[in-house]
Amino acid sequence: MPQHYGRFATALALVETHYVDQVDTERLIYQAIGGMLQTLDPHSSFMDPDSYARLRERQEGRYYGLGISINVIDGDITVMSIFEGSPAYRSGLRRGDVIARITGQNAKDMTSDDAVRLLRGPKGTAVEISIRRTGYDELIDLTVERDEITIATIQAAFVVDGGTGYVKLGDFSETTDRDLGRALQRLRDAGCSA
Known part of the structure; x- marks a missing residue:
């Protein structure tokens, strides 16, 4: 068995020293592990630490950041929505703002994953951003x-008519059962039949 490890280590060392560009060794190793598991069956998979952390954030239903959703549009990190009451909301960010710089780095042509990595961080820490906003000639600097x-996870819950309730479920997380239970109770209190 040790000779198999040696083959892998030799191949990796050759790529590191002789490949035409500099390589991200950690990424290569994680992709090799993923490729190996894919050969086993369609249900085996591997997640690198960053992917796993994002999965846990979605499962837990919380993260530490600014409270925005972003998308890359024509190479620009564009604010698509802002969560009410979030740090971004309180600092005056608006839907459609373009995040031009994050912690001094030019955000043009940055991937959304790279931007998210810079925007998120420990609770109570600040991130400096510069935004481009329609109608303004200069960048607007903000510390958030x-x-x-x-x-x-529950995006809406209301009574449609006297006895029919509507609940819009946007996502699943560890809090969905509790959130759904509360939404259903509010609908019952509003007169919906069980």
């Missing part, structure tokens, strides 16, 4: 303190 952001 990160806070706990709760991801709402």
Whole structure:
């Protein structure tokens, strides 16, 4: 068995020293592990630490950051929505703002994953951003303190008519059962039949 490890280590060393560009060794190793598991069966998979952390954030229904959703549009990190009451909301960020710089780095052509990595961080720490906003000639510099952001799984719950309730479930997390129970109770209190 040790000779198999040696083959892998030799191949990795050759790529590191002779490949035409500099390589991210950690990424290569994680992709090799993923490829190995894919050969076993369709249900075996591997997640690198960053992917696993993002999965846990979604499962837990919370993370520490600014409280925005972003998308890359024409190479620009664009604010798509802002969670009410979030640090971004309190600092005056608006839907459609373009995040041009994050902690002094040019955000043009940055991937959304790279931007998220820079925007998120420990609760109470600050991140400096510069935004480009329609109607303004200069960048607007902001310092935003990160806070706990709760991801709402229930997007709406209301009575459609006298006895029919509507609940819009946007996502699943560890809090969905509790959130759904509360939404259903509010609908019962509003007169919906069980």
